[in-house]
Amino acid sequence: MTSSLVLPGDETDLREVTASESALRRFLHGLPGVDQVGVEKRVAxxxxxxxxxxxxxxxxxxxxxxxxxxxxxxADTPGKVRSLCAKARRPDPADPDCPPVAAVCVYPDLVAVAVDALQGTDIDVASVATAFPSGRSSLDVKLADTRMAVEAGATEIDMVIDRGAFLSGRYGQVLEEIVAVKEACGDAHLKVILETGELATYDNVRRASWLALAGGGDFVKTSTGKVSPASTLPVTLVMLQAVRDFASVTGEFRGVKSAGGIRTAKDALKYLVLVNxxxxxEWLRPDRFRFGASSLLNDLLMQRNKQRTGHYWTPDRVTID
Structure with a gap:
């Protein structure tokens, strides 16, 4: 279960793997199948x-x-985004030792608001792009969406793959879009959303993860949060295996972002154990593992206060997001 992946045909040069549609298909379908029972038993x-x-x-x-x-x-508004940014900077206003979050993620038209509100911090501004959440638009529109966010100051872009193209076996099209969006990102990091709830099998999750990594994704991300099921521990395990094995083959470290449905500190700690x-x-750091969440932070703060003081906050001590 935890051994490193042996690539099909000993293909370790991704330039060869991505040189043609047939080579890409051969590589992706040559990846070892995921043992569903083994993955779920390991997670348990x-x-x-x-x-x-x-x-x-x-x-x-x-x-x-x-x-x-x-x-x-x-219904997002500039006011809501500014409030969220204030919380990102000081999650617990009463405790200056409480760390800030990694990033604030908003739609492209609200990026400038977040950039302004986070000035003077190291918190990244992330923006969903590429016809989020469906991913169903022309490449020109997706690239324009990406450039708009980057020009407004986004330092991270969360793109969605065309699941219809992927599930139809048009892997080259999906790869080309990832490569093009990565180029449009400039210096911004790219997170590639797989929408694992629509991919149906762990084998597809593994293939889509490698496709995202081969295309230049800095992170592979589970989901948009708009489709159920969103993030799960088993699909995150498969994605973590992919970034681990990608690093073994290429020497390049990429990240995983688990997003959607993670609401409690107890669940978050299970994900961190899974990462480790x-x-x-080496992946227990924010530039290699992220949670995409809104309500999760409140429970983390409540559990953190319990650790420090021995007492639980009442729910009205945290903001309603």
């Missing part, structure tokens, strides 16, 4: 791990630092 075993005292306090702070604090609603045991401790 890791889910029983207990983290206590100092280790738990460290893990809670890491989880906070790994959050992409997100609002992606049609699957990819390794």
């Amino acid at each position: 075993q890791l889910g029983t791990r207990s983290i206590k005292t100092d280790a738990k306090a460290w893990a809670l702070d890491l989880a906070i630092r790994a959050v992409d604090l997100t609002t992606l609603e049609g 045991e699957t990819a390794g401790p």
Whole structure:
């Protein structure tokens, strides 16, 4: 389950793998199949791990630092984004030792508001692009969407792949779009959303992960949060295996972002255990693992306060996002 991947045909040069549609298909379909029973059993075993005292306090702070604090609603306003940015900067206003989050994620038209509100911090501004959440538009529109966000100051772009193209086996088209969006990002990092809830199988999750990595994605991301199921521990395990094996083959470290449906500190700690045991401790850092979340931060803060003081906050001590 945890051994490194042996690539089909010993193909370690991704330039050869992506040189043609036939080579890409041969590579992706030559990847070892995912043992569904084994993956789910492994996740169940890791889910029983207990983290206590100092280790738990460290893990809670890491989880906070790994959050992409997100609002992606049609009713979003500049005021809501500014409020979210204030929370991102000082998640617990009463405790100056509480770390800030990794990023604030908004729609492209609100990027400038977030950039202004986060001036003077190291918090990234992420923006969904490429016809989020469906991914169904022309490449020109997707690139314009990306450039608009980057020009407004976004330092991270979360793109969605065309799941219809992927599921139809048009891997070359999906790869070309990822490469083109990565180029349009300039210096901004690219997170490639697979929408794993629509990919149906773990084998497809593995193939889509490698496709995203081969196209230049800095992160592979589980989901938009708009489709159920969103992030799950088993699909995250498969994606972590992909970035681990990609690093083994290429020497390049890429990240995983688990997004959608992660609402409690207990769940977040299970993900961190999974990261450590699957990819390794080298991935226990915000530039290699992220949570895409909105309500998760509140529970992390409540559990952090319990660790510090021995007392739980009442729910009205945290903001309603």
